[in-house]
Structures are given as C-alpha cells and as structure tokens.
Amino acid sequence: MPRKIIIDTDPGVDDTMAIFFALCSPELELIGLTTIFGNVPTELATKNALRLLEIAGRPDIPVAHGADDPLTRPFEGPVPFVHGADGQGEIFLPDPAGAAIDLSAAHFIIEQLRANPGKITLVPVGPLTNIALALRLEPRITDWVDEVVLMGGNALAPGNASPAGEANIRNDPEAADLVFAADWQVTMVGLDVTLRVHMRPEHIADYATHGNPLSDHITRILPHYRNYFEANYDAEGIFVHDSSAIAYLIDPGLFKARRWPMRVGTQGLGRGKTWPATGGHILPAWEGRPLVNVCVGVEGERLVELAAERLRGA
Numbered sequence: 001m002p003r004k005i006i007i008d009t010d011p012g013v014d015d016t017m018a019i020f021f022a023l024c025s026p027e028l029e030l031i032g033l034t035t036i037f038g039n040v041p042t043e044l045a046t047k048n049a050l051r052l053l054e055i056a057g058r059p060d061i062p063v064a065h066g067a068d069d070p071l072t073r074p075f076e077g078p079v080p081f082v083h084g085a086d087g088q089g090e091i092f093l094p095d096p097a098g099a100a101i102d103l104s105a106a107h108f109i110i111e112q113l114r115a116n117p118g119k120i121t122l123v124p125v126g127p128l129t130n131i132a133l134a135l136r137l138e139p140r141i142t143d144w145v146d147e148v149v150l151m152g153g154n155a156l157a158p159g160n161a162s163p164a165g166e167a168n169i170r171n172d173p174e175a176a177d178l179v180f181a182a183d184w185q186v187t188m189v190g191l192d193v194t195l196r197v198h199m200r201p202e203h204i205a206d207y208a209t210h211g212n213p214l215s216d217h218i219t220r221i222l223p224h225y226r227n228y229f230e231a232n233y234d235a236e237g238i239f240v241h242d243s244s245a246i247a248y249l250i251d252p253g254l255f256k257a258r259r260w261p262m263r264v265g266t267q268g269l270g271r272g273k274t275w276p277a278t279g280g281h282i283l284p285a286w287e288g289r290p291l292v293n294v295c296v297g298v299e300g301e302r303l304v305e306l307a308a309e310r311l312r313g314a
Helices: 013-023 042-055 105-115 129-137 167-171 173-181 201-207 213-232 242-250 300-312
Strands: 003-009 028-035 120-124 147-151 186-189 255-264 274-276 291-298
Touching (some): 003 013, 003 105, 013 028, 013 042, 013 242, 028 105, 042 213, 105 120, 105 129, 186 242, 186 255, 201 213, 201 300
Parallel strands (some): 003 120, 186 291
C-alpha cells in the first residue's frame, strides 16, 4: 500500500519539484496540500499549489489554505530573488481554475489524521506554523500521525537565511520548537544533507528531454532559481532541498541519521538555529525532549538520479 502523505508547502521552485516527485512515486499517495508563507505569501502559495496540481493532472487533490503569519510576529516577507516574484521562476502562470477547500490547513490536518490514525505522514517543507497550530488545536494528533518528515533546520551545518538559521525554521522558530518538543517521531532532512545533493547542469538539461508537462514545467522555472545558487554558492546548478524529504520517504537508506533532542533558537542572532544536544550530558534545556531523527549523511548522486527517474516516467 502506498504511504499516505500531506505536504505542507510554500511553492516555491524546490517545493514544486518535491510535489511532482511525490506525485510520480508509486510508494506515496498525496492526499492533500496545505499551504504556508515562506518563499511566497500564503495566498500566492495556495494559488501555486492549485496550479501545480492542475499541471500534474491532479486537481482532485484538496488544497487547504494555511496561516498567513508566524505564531508570534508578522511574516517578514518572501524571497523573490530566490524563487521569483511569482514563486515560479518569473514565468507568471494564469490563475488556477480550482479553489482551496473551506477548511483551514490546521483543521484539514486534524481531520485527516483523525480519520486515518497511524496511516498519514506529515511532510512539511516550509515553516512549521500549520503543524504547530494543529498541535495546539488537537494535541492527540501526536497519537494519530505515522511520522513527521520535514525539510528544514541545520544541526551541524551553517544556516542559509542567516549564518545561524535555515530559512524554513527561521521563518517561525517558535512553531518549530513546539514541533520538535511534541511526542511523535520527527525526521529532520535539513541543510546537513541537502547542501550535499547537487543537481548539476547536465541533470537540469536532462529534464528538458523527458517530454511531459511536469518536467517541462520544472525546466521553465529552474533558470531563475539556478541563477540565485550560481551567484551565491561555489557550484554550478542547484542544491536539492525539498525533494530530499520526499526521497527519504521513498528510500531512507539513502541517508545516514543520528538521534538527538533538539531545541530551536528564538532570540537574537541565533534565531532559527536548530540546536541538537550532541554530547553525552543533556543540559536542562534539552531534558525530557524527544529524540529527533536528524539526517547527517546522504548519497546525493543516487538521490538526484531517483528524482529524475521518477519525473522521466511521468
């Protein structure tokens, strides 16, 4: 049986690639998208989610609009220099034909987990606000979920939104700290591994040869995103962030992981930093915290090939 997943997303070029990767993987059954601010504001994230499902021929999959701001402060704003003003590499798609469902993202998550106890994995690839709100509204979801596999954080690597923090976590560190503190299994697929998953120019060129709407769309949106990476990192091509979380769901053997309790910095220069308790002695701030499954190693080449293989067959 395919693994049922809900992707919580702020599309976003790398979110787009992850959503399409999931849709093309028979091991997974995408039962809904919930939207969040981050790469773009939540309203645009919702439009993009609807557009992407229409491009993929799956407008039957529900989209639930999520929180517009973090738990404790206003959203600081999108990153058009990375993903484009439209979140889709400046190609400016037409409006979607469909609309979001009436339920909020948090309520949709609760409803689906209640109806399918133990059968749904939450896959947040943006800020964790919707997941934290669902926890606050219904703490029992920790008993109903299969697992939470998130893209975000940096246990041992430097940040990308600041020297300390990874972008998804830094956008709402208070929410992230709640998620890491909850009594459920969390797997963190963060910058410790995603910065080692390198999609080189020849990989990008290969997508243009697939001859299907999903790969064609990826080919259209990647130039703007690639320009950002090549201007800011010493590498040609892009690093594969959100799709790495999807790859973990399909083949966790691609990754090496360690288990540590985790705290998230919420103040000052360290805001958004995910702090694992890596030593043998657990300090008071980490006492009683559950162990987080933190990915620290990855077979990057195999991961890139797996994603391309799935999109090639779309």
